[in-house]
Amino acid sequence: MNIKKILSKKIHKSMIKIGIPKKYDPVLRSCKKKKLGHYQVNGVISAAIYLKINPNTLATKVVKSLNIKNIISKIKISKLGYINLFIKNQWLSNQANLLITSKKLGLTTKILSENIVIDYSSPNIAKEMHVGHLRSTIIGDSIVRILSFVGHNVIKSNHIGDWGTHFGMLIAFLKLKKKEKMNLLLSDIEKLYKKAQKKYIEDINFAKKSKIYVVKLQQKDISCLKIWKKIVDITMNYNYQLYNKLNIKLTRHDTMGESTYNDMLSSIIIDLKKKGIAINNNGAVVVPIKGMKNIKGELMAVIIRKKDGAYLYATTDIACIKSRYEKFKADRIIYYVDSRQNQYLKQIFQIVKQAKYIPANIKLEHHMFGMILNKNNKPFKTREGSNIKLNNLIKESIIKAKNIIIKKNPFIEKKALEKLSHIIGIGAIKYADLSKNRINNYIFNWDKMLSFNGNTSLYIQYAYVRAKSLLKKSNINLTKFLNLEISFITHYEFNLVVLFLDFEEIIFKIVEKGTPHILCNWLYKLTVLFTSFYENCNILNLKDDMLKISRLKIVFLTSLFLKKGLYLLGIKTTKKI
Numbered sequence: 001m002n003i004k005k006i007l008s009k010k011i012h013k014s015m016i017k018i019g020i021p022k023k024y025d026p027v028l029r030s031c032k033k034k035k036l037g038h039y040q041v042n043g044v045i046s047a048a049i050y051l052k053i054n055p056n057t058l059a060t061k062v063v064k065s066l067n068i069k070n071i072i073s074k075i076k077i078s079k080l081g082y083i084n085l086f087i088k089n090q091w092l093s094n095q096a097n098l099l100i101t102s103k104k105l106g107l108t109t110k111i112l113s114e115n116i117v118i119d120y121s122s123p124n125i126a127k128e129m130h131v132g133h134l135r136s137t138i139i140g141d142s143i144v145r146i147l148s149f150v151g152h153n154v155i156k157s158n159h160i161g162d163w164g165t166h167f168g169m170l171i172a173f174l175k176l177k178k179k180e181k182m183n184l185l186l187s188d189i190e191k192l193y194k195k196a197q198k199k200y201i202e203d204i205n206f207a208k209k210s211k212i213y214v215v216k217l218q219q220k221d222i223s224c225l226k227i228w229k230k231i232v233d234i235t236m237n238y239n240y241q242l243y244n245k246l247n248i249k250l251t252r253h254d255t256m257g258e259s260t261y262n263d264m265l266s267s268i269i270i271d272l273k274k275k276g277i278a279i280n281n282n283g284a285v286v287v288p289i290k291g292m293k294n295i296k297g298e299l300m301a302v303i304i305r306k307k308d309g310a311y312l313y314a315t316t317d318i319a320c321i322k323s324r325y326e327k328f329k330a331d332r333i334i335y336y337v338d339s340r341q342n343q344y345l346k347q348i349f350q351i352v353k354q355a356k357y358i359p360a361n362i363k364l365e366h367h368m369f370g371m372i373l374n375k376n377n378k379p380f381k382t383r384e385g386s387n388i389k390l391n392n393l394i395k396e397s398i399i400k401a402k403n404i405i406i407k408k409n410p411f412i413e414k415k416a417l418e419k420l421s422h423i424i425g426i427g428a429i430k431y432a433d434l435s436k437n438r439i440n441n442y443i444f445n446w447d448k449m450l451s452f453n454g455n456t457s458l459y460i461q462y463a464y465v466r467a468k469s470l471l472k473k474s475n476i477n478l479t480k481f482l483n484l485e486i487s488f489i490t491h492y493e494f495n496l497v498v499l500f501l502d503f504e505e506i507i508f509k510i511v512e513k514g515t516p517h518i519l520c521n522w523l524y525k526l527t528v529l530f531t532s533f534y535e536n537c538n539i540l541n542l543k544d545d546m547l548k549i550s551r552l553k554i555v556f557l558t559s560l561f562l563k564k565g566l567y568l569l570g571i572k573t574t575k576k577i
Contacts, residue, residue: 001095001104002508003501004028004039007068007085011041014065020047020058030502034491037076037084038498045081052225055081084139087498093486098498099557100482105214105564107504108152113330117155117324118144121243121250122337124161125257126170126193128186129242131380132338135369135491138430139438140336141248142516143367145568150511155328159320162232162257165310168214169196172206172229180227186238189231214310218262225467232257245394245571246426250320261319265311268319269304277354283307290354302347317348321364322357332363334514339368339439368515370441372433380444393429399449401425404458408577420574424450424458427571431457435520455524457571460562463527466534467559468575471538474552487550492533498556499526500561507568516569523565530558 011026027043044062048055066075074086099106120140123129129137148154170189173196174180184192199206217224236255243250269285272278278287285305292300304315324330335345349364358364371382381387382569402421405412412420432449436442452458488494499522506522509515539555542548563573 001108002504004372004505010068014062018061034495037089038292039085041083046279048081053237059083070368089488092497095501096481096486096557099500105503105560111151113151114152115329116147116154117157117328117333119157119338120266122159123239125232126189128190128238129390131372131390132387133390135433137219137248138433141570142434143514144249149508149568156254158255160255160257163259165214165263167217167228169200170231171213171224172210174227177388185233186234189234216497242390243576247572251364258316261316261323264319265315268315272355275355278304287351314348318351325358325362334365334367336367339370342366366480369396369438371444373441375443397429398422398425400446404450423572423574427457427461430571434516437517438515460523461573462577463530464559464562464573465575465577467555470539470555476552478553478556481549484549486553487547490537492537495556496529496533499529500557504553519565526561
């Protein structure tokens with residue numbers, strides 16, 4: 001349920017009833033100081049200014065016409081016109097009991113299920129994934145989980161770079177060195193690619209041969225296709241292993257590379273020219289972009305076919321959107337690509353809409369993100385200045401997690417240590433990224449991300465371990481006490497259960513904006529409140545059995561929210577640390 005939505009609706013109805021214009025929203029906020037109330041209504045003040053009425057007088061009228069006695073135990077009106085609401089214990093207890101049996105932890109809002117395509121990860125072929133691929137991969141994965149959780153039909157799309165000039169270079173170089181039939185690792189291919197790239201720049205004849213192989217590949221030459229497939233398979237088999245390590249929901253089924261749309265490109269050019277959207281320009285085909293100008297003030301244009309007849313990324317991306325609508329009947333297409341691609345994607349979206357390849361109501365969204373930086377605010381790289389391999393980052397995180405576990409539990413069994421260090425290490429990397437607002441850059445810090453304190457995955461995972469330990473030690477079947485009213489003896493219990501009711505609002509904010517850091521902040525707040533409850537409220541040693549069961553129900557609900565919240569972030573939990 002969404003407590004704020006329920007209260008806002010009732011308060012807004014009351015505001016209209018006493019003559020406040022409909023445009024004025026109640027503006028309901030959670031109170032930071034619970035002594036003042038659990039929720040505060042701020043919207044009456046702006047309405048009072050408009051109506052030229054004393055805010056306190058208007059707020060009093062709103063309260064008198066309110067009918068929320070079943071939810072609210074007390075209402076206070078400040079001199080300035082703020083309305084402070086206190087939640088009723090019995091109502092809160094009933095909601096908590098409903099949460100225990102709820103399939104989706106209180107999500108009651110019915111949605112119209114949409115077909116949503118999520119474009120994320122998108123590694124290059126013939127290269128190992130590096131730290132620059134991390135944000136797109138894990139943010140996209142979290143959004144896939146959250147959108148699926150609320151009931152949308154999500155189509156995962158790993159738009160890999162498996163076509164283009166670089167394949168011509170690689171095929172030419174492999175044939176030159178007679179290595180096309182050898183068993184190669186991805187690291188071997190990456191080294192060969194760098195050598196091929198160097199030769200392409202320095203050797204005109206090799207460059208010509210590379211271009212010939214690009215054409216042959218486009219014409220589906222059997223020999224070229226065989227080498228191309230081998231390179232793609234080696235790269236993606238390696239990447240699927242990384243996805244598995246990172247607990248990312250991407251498989252072969254979700255891989256839709258640039259090559260998927262190759263057969264559409266010539267017809268896209270013909271169609272755009274026919275519609276007067278694309279024009280010839282010095283032998284190339286370009287699309288002028290209305291309303292977009294460069295630094296010189298000139299109208300910008302996107303090249304969709306070069307003079308030599310080669311297609312570009314733009315051509316493929318236009319075809320890709322067209323295909324996604326036609327094949328998946330997409331209602332919404334979301335790109336998790338870094339902020340440097342923002343202008344480019346705006347241009348592509350404009351071309352697609354101008355060409356009417358998708359209906360006007362289809363939403364095309366670029367959920368951009370910032371960069372990962374080192375402590376000196378520079379791009380996070382190795383000491384030599386090269387990109388950090390993602391696999392190396394994962395290995396280092398697991399080693400660091402292992403050291404932390406051994407310090408805490410020196411006698412842990414080897415098998416348990418391996419499993420636990422993987423869960424904690426991977427969780428630390430993912431949460432450190434997901435807990436930051438995606439539009440901002442952030443500084444990578446091992447010490448902070450692997451701390452038992454603060455806004456970290458380890459802090460939240462440890463709270464989950466505590467909750468599960470309490471439930472196990474109690475040895476009580478809580479399903480037998482579903483109707484038992486929860487007692488709120490202290491503010492620790494009350495504040496924790498009130499926070500449960502914000503879960504739906506948090507989830508639907510992320511559905512709209514694609515910002516998983518909101519969920520991280522909520523989980524951190526939940527963990528802080530649970531830790532205070534755990535440290536200040538006696539549970540297992542209580543002589544009052546009913547109070548013990550009441551508190552265990554709160555512990556149980558906390559464990560459900562922590563587990564589900566971490567799952568939606570793609571982070572695993574553990575019962576022991």
